Amino acid sequence: MTQQRDPVDRADDRRSYFRIDDTVRLSLRRVAPDELQLRLDEFEQDLVGNFTVMSSLAAITAQMTVGLRRIENRDPDLAAYLRALDQKIEVIGRAFIAQEPELMADSAIPVNLSAGGMCVGVEESYEPGTQLEIRMLLFPSFNGLLIYGNVVDSGPAGEDDPLVHDKRYPYRVRIEFTHIRERDRELLIRHLLRRQSDQLRGRQELAADGLQDLE
Numbered sequence: 001m002t003q004q005r006d007p008v009d010r011a012d013d014r015r016s017y018f019r020i021d022d023t024v025r026l027s028l029r030r031v032a033p034d035e036l037q038l039r040l041d042e043f044e045q046d047l048v049g050n051f052t053v054m055s056s057l058a059a060i061t062a063q064m065t066v067g068l069r070r071i072e073n074r075d076p077d078l079a080a081y082l083r084a085l086d087q088k089i090e091v092i093g094r095a096f097i098a099q100e101p102e103l104m105a106d107s108a109i110p111v112n113l114s115a116g117g118m119c120v121g122v123e124e125s126y127e128p129g130t131q132l133e134i135r136m137l138l139f140p141s142f143n144g145l146l147i148y149g150n151v152v153d154s155g156p157a158g159e160d161d162p163l164v165h166d167k168r169y170p171y172r173v174r175i176e177f178t179h180i181r182e183r184d185r186e187l188l189i190r191h192l193l194r195r196q197s198d199q200l201r202g203r204q205e206l207a208a209d210g211l212q213d214l215e
Contacts, residue, residue, distance in 0.1 A: 117149065150175065155172065
């Protein structure tokens, strides 16, 4: 189910979500108020096509993790076989993602991302309150997330804005996620934790290399 909370709860959530700089493929589409409920009904029933196949598979894999560890303790060969099956299914899932030409054709762009919202460079400015359908492809998992959100603010980007990597995106928009399935939010949080860990490790390695150079 999508998770909807009152404004106070969402504000508390936003404070609790950490943010990271990341790179994703992204599609933003305006949603008219009279279309939103129909889109959300399809969203609730999981009738959103190929794009969310990988995220659905990832959620199922996460649910299987504890059971697979128990199987591995009893029968390592069976556990290895099940992991191989999971990898085969993942290959099929990526083939479904490849059928989304809009996202696959676009290059990845920098974003500042949390489980409650995002900031990103865009081609045009959006009025605050604009409702958006967000299709976001995460790397390296190729998990596709379908999220609905509201524009919090939007305006021209500064010349040194790290989120505006070329002249195609002269504006910066800040978006609050208003409708996201709980399993997708958990998947996004796991992605953010992994990316944060990778970034910290990268900084530590750079610092260690710098110390070696000084010796």
